[in-house]
Amino acid sequence: MKKLFLFSVAVLFLAAVSQAKEGCVVKLTNGTIQQCDGIEASANGDLSVRSGKFTNKIKKKDYIYAHIPMPAELKTALSKLKTKNYKEAISAAVQGQAKYKALGWNLFCSMVKAEAENGLGEQAEALKTLEECAGYEITNPEEEKYRDECQRVMSSIYFDMKKYKECAEVLNKIAYSKSPEVAAYALNKQGDIFYNEGEKNRAVIKYLQTVYLMKSVGNERAEALLKAANTLKELNDNRSAKFAAMLKKDYPQSPYVSQLK
Structure with a gap:
């Protein structure tokens, strides 16, 4: 389990570095990819997209996905996970998921939360956190790696629980x-x-x-x-x-x- 944890954290830190070099993007339902300076999402998934001095609104039904570089709050969650401050990592991941779920960081937050829960020995809670990954539809290509990482964590938990049938089913997916x-x-x-x-x-x-x-x-x-x-x-x-x-x-x-x- 320790080896899995270290791998996952390493992967996530590399992702944080690569994401920092990218800008904000929105892919509209007509296929257009719009580059912008900043994006905020409301609770219902509608977007406020900033380009220079101008801000425009995009309804949830009018875009396929939106993505922003890794926010500071999620870097904090990752740092807490790395230092094994699991409760703080969970709190930061939950808050980050509520704020950035529609901006490409939903599965990332699920993974951090599940890793932290597993670190606390709360395997059942970790598996519950990871349940949505099973049938998660990838529209944002940046999320694919986090879906795989979620399934990796899930398979490791099943293995540690000696639930080999369930573990094998997840492994077949990745x-x-x-x-x-x-x-x-x-x-x-x-x-x-x-x-x-x-x-x-x-x-x-x-x-x-x-x-x-x-x-x-x-x-x-x-x-x-x-x-x-x-x-x-x-x-x-x-x-x-x-x-x-x-x-x-x-x-x-x-x-x-x-x-x-």
């Missing part, structure tokens, strides 16, 4: 994620399910899919090499040495090296 890190995570976690269910040969196959198909993903590939090597050793398969050597060669500074059996 196994083909556009994010190589998320896709590799899904493959590794599918392997972990097989391992815990006593199907070690099937687990190795999943780990090796990460090894050979996800070469651009460092941490998840190193983890897969470790698990492939250790599982094969448990099976008295001499190929274990091959993958142990690959781990040492490709990732000599990885903490996974010290975990080889």
Whole structure:
């Protein structure tokens, strides 16, 4: 769980940096993408769009999505999550979701809130927070990565609860994620399910899919090499040495090296 938490926070901080370089946009129902200087959303989803000295109103029915760079309040929520101030992170995420839900940050806030709830040991509450992600329709392309991250957190919670059927169902949804890190995570976690269910040969196959198909993903590939090597050793398969050597060669500074059996 700690490793998942660190990955998610790292991903979110990178997103915050990239978002800071972007401006505000609104995509109208006629397909036009409007660049602007600032956007505010009312409780009913109507927008006030500022361009220079002028502000115009756009009704909810007249736009497909609106997006703004990550607001300061959400950066604060993320910072609280990173420092494990979970209650403050939840409070900031709830407030941010109410204010920025229509501006591209709905799923992000759900993820931060769920991570914090899970950090407090409130797994049931975290899963409830993440429920909307299952059938969430992506209209804003910026939200796709946060939907995948929400499902990643959900699958990890199910795994920790030993609800492997539910975990596998979620993993199937993100196994083909556009994010190589998320896709590799899904493959590794599918392997972990097989391992815990006593199907070690099937687990190795999943780990090796990460090894050979996800070469651009460092941490998840190193983890897969470790698990492939250790599982094969448990099976008295001499190929274990091959993958142990690959781990040492490709990732000599990885903490996974010290975990080889």
